[in-house]
Structure formats: structure tokens, C-alpha cells
Amino acid sequence: MSEATRVHYRTCPLCEATCGLEVHTEGRRVVRVRGDADDVFSRGYVCPKGTQLGALYADPDRLSRPLVKRDGRHVEVDFDEAFREIEARLLPILEGNRSQVALYLGNPNVHNIAGSIYVRPLIQQLGTKNLYSASTVDQMPKHVSAGLMFGNPGTIPVPDIDRTQHLLMLGANPLESNGSLCTAPDFPGRLKSLRERGGRLVVVDPRRTRTAALADEHHAIRPGTDALLLVSLLQVLFAEERASLGDVADCVDGLAELESAVSPFTPERVAPHCGLAPEAIRSMALQLAEAPSAVVYGRIGTHTVDTGTLASWAADALSTVTGNLDRPGGAMFPLAAHASGEGRGRGRGFQIGRWKSRVREFPEVRGELPIATLADEIETPGEDSVRALVTVAGNPVLSAPEGERLDAAFAELDFMVSVDVYLNETTRHADVILPPASPLESPHYDLAFYGISVRNVANYSPPVFETSGPSESDLLARLALLVAGQGADADTSVLHDMMLRGLVESKVGREGAALAGRDVEEILSALEDRQGAEAMLDVMIRTGPYGDGFGQDPDGLSLEKLEANPHGIDLGPLQPRLPRALSTPSGKVELLPEPIREDLRRLEARLDESPREGLVLVGRRHLRSNNSWMHNVAPLMKGRDRCTLQIHPDDASRLGLEDGKPASIESRVGRITAPVELCDDIRPGVVSLPHGFGHDTEGASLTVAREHAGVNSNRITDGRPLDPLSGNAVLNGIPVEVAPA
Numbered sequence: 103m104s105e106a107t108r109v110h111y112r113t114c115p116l117c118e119a120t121c122g123l124e125v126h127t128e129g130r131r132v133v134r135v136r137g138d139a140d141d142v143f144s145r146g147y148v149c150p151k152g153t154q155l156g157a158l159y160a161d162p163d164r165l166s167r168p169l170v171k172r173d174g175r176h177v178e179v180d181f182d183e184a185f186r187e188i189e190a191r192l193l194p195i196l197e198g199n200r201s202q203v204a205l206y207l208g209n210p211n212v213h214n215i216a217g218s219i220y221v222r223p224l225i226q227q228l229g230t231k232n233l234y235s236a237s238t239v240d241q242m243p244k245h246v247s248a249g250l251m252f253g254n255p256g257t258i259p260v261p262d263i264d265r266t267q268h269l270l271m272l273g274a275n276p277l278e279s280n281g282s283l284c285t286a287p288d289f290p291g292r293l294k295s296l297r298e299r300g301g302r303l304v305v306v307d308p309r310r311t312r313t314a315a316l317a318d319e320h321h322a323i324r325p326g327t328d329a330l331l332l333v334s335l336l337q338v339l340f341a342e343e344r345a346s347l348g349d350v351a352d353c354v355d356g357l358a359e360l361e362s363a364v365s366p367f368t369p370e371r372v373a374p375h376c377g378l379a380p381e382a383i384r385s386m387a388l389q390l391a392e393a394p395s396a397v398v399y400g401r402i403g404t405h406t407v408d409t410g411t412l413a414s415w416a417a418d419a420l421s422t423v424t425g426n427l428d429r430p431g432g433a434m435f436p437l438a439a440h441a442s443g444e445g446r447g448r449g450r451g452f453q454i455g456r457w458k459s460r461v462r463e464f465p466e467v468r469g470e471l472p473i474a475t476l477a478d479e480i481e482t483p484g485e486d487s488v489r490a491l492v493t494v495a496g497n498p499v500l501s502a503p504e505g506e507r508l509d510a511a512f513a514e515l516d517f518m519v520s521v522d523v524y525l526n527e528t529t530r531h532a533d534v535i536l537p538p539a540s541p542l543e544s545p546h547y548d549l550a551f552y553g554i555s556v557r558n559v560a561n562y563s564p565p566v567f568e569t570s571g572p573s574e575s576d577l578l579a580r581l582a583l584l585v586a587g588q589g590a591d592a593d594t595s596v597l598h599d600m601m602l603r604g605l606v607e608s609k610v611g612r613e614g615a616a617l618a619g620r621d622v623e624e625i626l627s628a629l630e631d632r633q634g635a636e637a638m639l640d641v642m643i644r645t646g647p648y649g650d651g652f653g654q655d656p657d658g659l660s661l662e663k664l665e666a667n668p669h670g671i672d673l674g675p676l677q678p679r680l681p682r683a684l685s686t687p688s689g690k691v692e693l694l695p696e697p698i699r700e701d702l703r704r705l706e707a708r709l710d711e712s713p714r715e716g717l718v719l720v721g722r723r724h725l726r727s728n729n730s731w732m733h734n735v736a737p738l739m740k741g742r743d744r745c746t747l748q749i750h751p752d753d754a755s756r757l758g759l760e761d762g763k764p765a766s767i768e769s770r771v772g773r774i775t776a777p778v779e780l781c782d783d784i785r786p787g788v789v790s791l792p793h794g795f796g797h798d799t800e801g802a803s804l805t806v807a808r809e810h811a812g813v814n815s816n817r818i819t820d821g822r823p824l825d826p827l828s829g830n831a832v833l834n835g836i837p838v839e840v841a842p843a
């Protein structure tokens with residue numbers, strides 16, 4: 103090791119797995135990244151993406167200065183000029199009608215502290231009903247089902263994969279994705295351990311993925327029918343008198359109602375739709391009942407369909423009626439270090455539909471409207487039509503349905519501002535682009551993912567490098583103040599101080615609060631050395647369930663203690679938390695919430711329809727890809743073309759398609775072309791394309807990605823059908839026609 107080399111320990115910010123990294127630097131150069139063998143959670147595991155954090159940092163296409171569009175071309179300016187441009191052009195629209203300005207939040211927002219904390223004042227100050235995010239691309243069904251069952255859309259039970267003896271997994275491929283809505287670094291290793299201790303892994307997926315290849319059983323289901331399968335498993339458990347709530351019986355309402363509601367879904371009626379044998383369905387259900395512990399985990403393929411919320415609910419209902427809710431080895435509720443206490447076991451519950459979208463009248467969910475309807479809101483004239491857009495860390499042209507239409511709609515906006523590190527397929531429409539600091543120039547703590555983690559853990563990483571521009575907290579605070587009418591040059595410390603004081607007051611003022619009875623000024627003076635997001639994080643940690651309570655428990659956690667433990671602090675395996683984790687008005691788990699009961703009727707009607715036929719399209723993940731935004735990192739793009747249409751050889755031969763030759767894929771909304779890849783591992787009748795490609799757009803500046811452009815699969819995903827309860831897009835099971843191109 104040369105003298106100038108420094109080693110930094112850091113949580114990887116790229117996906118939900120939160121792996122610990124060892125980052126070696128020389129000056130402002132990253133010379134090596136590898137897994138941190140001492141990380142308390144990931145124990146040295148790292149995937150190819152994590153090792154390329156340095157390449158991402160050094161990417162010459164990464165923006166370091168703001169861009170403003172002048173005469174159709176983006177030119178570099180300083181931050182002051184960029185903010186003055188925003189003030190001059192966005193404020194008049196906001197002052198006329200705030201709902202004419204839409205906000206889109208991309209997935210990376212939840213991967214950093216500033217995004218998680220400072221997007222909130224931006225939303226509040228914009229005051230628009232046109233709020234959209236990546237949540238309605240792939241995960242809103244889980245929030246809705248959790249909200250309806252447990253009272254809070256953030257109270258998501260996770261599979262206790264380190265202790266379970268039986269894992270039924272649907273529509274998930276963690277050997278490629280590293281897990282989602284279930285934070286588990288080295289997910290592959292944890293699945294192997296499950297099998298080594300004699301546990302059983304059952305995978306349901308239309309493709310024999312790498313995860314399916316690892317399983318004891320693989321069932322190649324027809325896409326879009328997971329909800330039917332899961333509800334049928336519930337039916338079998340009741341019919342065979344194997345339903346039992348176990349230790350949580352006193353905390354659960356609605357068992358008898360559930361039995362009645364699922365009774366029509368017999369394996370014999372469901373099987374032809376799912377393309378599975380009735381005996382296989384019955385066996386899957388009985389295995390869940392008979393295992394010493396068991397849990398059901400469904401993800402992207404299960405959620406991104408028009409019955410996504412039903413499927414998400416049914417997965418948790420199955421864990422519940424097999425006596426596996428809130429017990430080791432079952433579905434458990436994490437308790438993060440920054441959580442605001444243990445909960446009171448009762449609350450106001452969760453509501454959807456407090457307002458509706460203007461054009462297609464979709465209900466609001468968590469304050470958001472479905473991203474699949476943003477193009478409608480721009481294109482359709484009216485008093486509240488969207489004329490301006492703010493995007494933060496998102497590329498909806500590639501990630502949302504009907505990407506081509508969205509692309510055209512963005513071109514018609516009067517004004518657009520993007521906070522983004524790249525000039526990409528979406529931000530090329532922006533009149534102003536504000537580049538945030540790189541992840542390596544920002545502090546890191548996973549506010550989102552420790553709440554869905556398979557073990558209670560806390561880890562904080564200080565910035566590796568000093569930022570040459572504003573911190574992301576400052577950038578977002580300045581934008582929030584600007585839209586609040588405080589001017590382009592507003593002093594961001596005013597907002598930082600106001601937010602910190604508000605947070606401390608909430609911990610001090612309320613009866614039963616963590617710091618009830620303490621003096622606000624005393625607490626604020628203890629935080630004097632910290633600023634912005636880090637000061638707020640310190641308050642959350644110190645008033646959280648393991649916190650030091652600002653002196654109340656000298657052994658408790660604080661940010662200082664996390665800084666002294668750069669490999670993280672292990673807070674132990676998940677513990678039973680019912681009924682305290684609940685916030686339903688009844689104080690019980692609602693096993694059959696009313697919106698679910700109603701939507702089950704829609705599912706039941708499908709039993710009388712003929713099973714759907716014809717080719718359908720599904721997506722797929724790759725370990726070296728992360729949606730659209732890691733495609734500009736050369737080492738990750740090596741090897742053969744990944745943007746191929748996988749098709750079963752029998753289907754290919756019937757359709758006259760040849761390996762490597764182009765195929766045209768056509769849906770109701772569009773047609774694209776991709777090279778054919780013959781694949782024995784995919785179910786006949788199903789074709790698969792990865793998402794996040796299509797980097798050949800004029801005006802985007804992604805040199806490496808352009809060399810591996812591929813095709814945007816979302817040009818043919820259909821924005822018309824949605825999951826009605828969550829507004830989630832339908833990205834899987836799209837009917838398509840395929841022919842030689």
C-alpha cells in the first residue's frame with residue numbers, strides 16, 4: 103500500500119442490500135473497492151456494481167456543473183445562474199396554479215440521507231397534487247397491502263430468511279437483483295445457508311432464473327396469475343383445516359371472513375389460469391403448513407401486474423394463517439435504529455383515494471398519483487394540466503410505461519428542471535439540470551432500508567471526498583426555498599435550522615415522546631457540531647429504540663457511536679413486535695381489509711373467463727445492471743449484448759425466429775425490435791426483455807451506454823391497465839405479437 107493510499111469504510115448506496123465496502127483512495131482518485139470483510143451485516147460480500155463505485159465517480163459524463171438550455175443546447179453555468187433561471191421561469195407557473203407543476207422522484211432518492219429528508223420540504227413547498235415517483239413503477243402494491251393490514255404503508259414484514267425453514271418466493275430473482283423490499287446483503291449466500299440447514303426453497307417464476315435453479319422446486323407459472331395462485335393456497339389451507347394463527351391469534355381480525363372470501367379459489371379452478379397442476383398448488387400450500395417455520399415473499403413479477411396489491415396481501419395473509427407472522431423464521435417486522443420508538447399498537451390506519459387524478463380519476467396513494475398517468479396530465483388541456491416538471495434522480499422515459507409517449511409529452515412542457523448526475527433520456531428535456539454531489543461526497547445512512555432489513559443493523563458512513571459544489575441537502579433545501587418564494591439566493595441554513603428545531607420539538611413536546619419534558623434549547627446545543635441532514639439523523643438515532651436519549655442511556659446509540667464503529671453495529675436478529683408495530687384503528691392485523699375484499703371479486707370473475715392465451719412479455723434483471731443508470735460504467739457493460747428477447751425454442755421455431763436475428767415485438771401501444779436469444783429456461787408462451795435500455799436518444803450524453811444502446815422495453819408496456827388499488831404500472835404479462843423483423 104503506498105503512503106498516500108487511504109481506506110474508507112462505506113455502505114454501498116447502489117441497491118437495497120446495503121453492503122459494506124472498503125474504498126481505497128489516492129487523493130481524489132478511487133483506486134480500489136472491495137467488500138468490507140468486517141462489515142457486521144454483509145461480511146465482505148460485494149457484487150460487481152459495488153466494486154465500480156470509483157468508475158461511477160470518475161465517469162466523465164457525470165455532471166459537475168449545472169446545465170441550462172440555451173437555443174436548444176445545454177450549456178454549463180454556475181449554481182447561482184441556474185437557480186436564477188429556475189426562479190424566472192418556474193415561479194410564474196407556480197404562482198398561477200401550483201398543480202400545473204408536477205414532481206417526479208426517482209429511486210435513488212431513497213438511497214441517500216439528503217434525498218430521504220430534504221425531498222419532504224420540496225414536496226410541501228411545491229404544494230402540487232401532481233406528485234409521482236418510481237413507487238408506482240414497481241412497489242406501491244406492497245405499501246398498500248401493508249397499510250391496509252398493519253395500519254401503516256411503511257410497516258412491511260420481511261422474510262426472516264436467516265432462520266426460516268421454508269421460503270416460498272414468487273416473481274423475485276435475488277441472485278440478480280440482490281433483493282428488494284427485503285434488505286439482505288449476500289442474499290444468494292443466505293439462500294444457500296437456508297438449504298444447507300435443511301430448509302426448503304420453492305420458487306415460482308415464468309423463467310428458470312439463477313434463483314430458481316438454486317431451488318428445491320421451481321414452478322413456471324403463467325405471468326400475471328400470482329394472485330390467483332396465492333389466494334388458492336389460502337383456500338387449500340382452510341379446506342384442509344390447516345389454517346392457524348399461532349401466537350398472534352389475539353392480534354388478528356377477520357379469519358372467518360377470509361375463509362369465506364377465498365373459498366371459490368379452488369386449485370382446480372385456478373390451475374388452468376396459472377398453467378400449473380392442481381396437485382402442485384395443493385402441495386405448495388401443505389408444505390407451508392407443515393414446515394417448522396415458513397414465509398412467503400413476492401416481488402417485482404408479483405407486484406407489477408394488475409392484481410399486484412391482491413398478490414402482495416395474499417403473501418402476507420399466507421404467512422399469517424400458517425402461524426408464521428411475527429415469529430422467528432416467518433414474516434417479521436424490523437425495528438430500525440432511527441425509528442421513532444416501538445409504536446403504540448393502534449393508530450389512524452391507512453387510507454387511499456383522498457383525491458383523484460384529473461384525467462383518468464385514479465385514486466391518490468400515499469399522496470402520489472400513478473406515473474402511468476403523467477402523460478395524460480400533460481397532454482390533456484385544462485385548467486390544471488401539467489405545464490412544468492421537476493424531476494429528482496429519475497429517468498421515467500426509460501423506466502415508466504409508454505416511454506415514447508412520455509418522451510413526447512416532456513418535449514411539450516413549458517419548463518422542466520432536473521436534479522440529476524446525468525444528461526440522460528429524460529433530463530435532455532430539462533431547461534435546467536442541477537447536479538447533486540456524488541455519493542462518495544455525501545454522508546450515508548440507509549433511512550429507508552434498515553426499516554425492511556432481515557436483521558436490525560445500523561451503519562453510518564461519512565463522505566469519502568469533500569464536495570466541490572453544494573451538498574445534496576443544500577441543493578434540495580435551496581430548491582425548496584425557491585419554490586416557497588424565498589428567492590434564488592435564499593439562505594439554506596434557515597431551512598436546516600427550522601427542520602432541526604421542528605424535529606427536536608416533536609421529540610420533546612408530546613406526552614410519551616422520547617424526550618418528553620426535556621428542554622429544546624439544551625438538545626439543540628448538544629447538536630451544535632452537526633449540520634443539516636446529519637444533525638437530524640443524530641436526533642433520530644439518539645431518540646430511537648436503541649438511542650442514548652441525549653444522556654438518558656449512556657450505552658445507547660448516537661451518531662458519534664456509529665462513527666466510531668465504521669463496520670456497523672449489529673442490533674441483533676428481528677424480534678416479535680406485535681401488537682406494538684400495528685397502527686390500525688382496531689389495534690389488530692386486518693386479515694381481510696374492505697378494499698381487498700372488494701378487489702377479490704374482480705379476481706373471482708377471472709375464474710369464469712377462459713385462460714388467457716398468446717405470447718406475453720416479462721422483464722428481467724442482470725447482476726451488473728441497476729435499472730437504467732449503471733449502463734454508463736464501461737466495466738459493467740462488457741461481454742455479450744444483454745438487451746435480447748429471450749424466447750423458448752418451440753415458440754421461436756413456430757414463429758420463424760432465429761437466434762441472434764432481429765425480432766419485432768408489438769403490443770397495443772407500440773413496436774420495437776430486439777435480437778432473439780433462444781432460451782430453454784423460459785416458459786413457452788412467455789418472452790422476456792430487460793428494462794432500462796434504449797440509450798440511442800438524441801441529446802442524451804451517455805457515451806458508454808450509447809455503445810450498448812439496446813431498446814427501451816417501456817415503449818411497448820401499456821399505461822392503460824393498472825393495479826386499481828395501488829395505481830402501480832403493469833410491466834409484466836403484456837400481450838405481444840412477435841415476428842421476424
Ligand code: SF4
Binds near residue numbers: 117
Ligand atoms: S449487492 Fe447492492 S449494495 Fe451490495 S455491492 Fe452490489 S450494488 Fe452494492
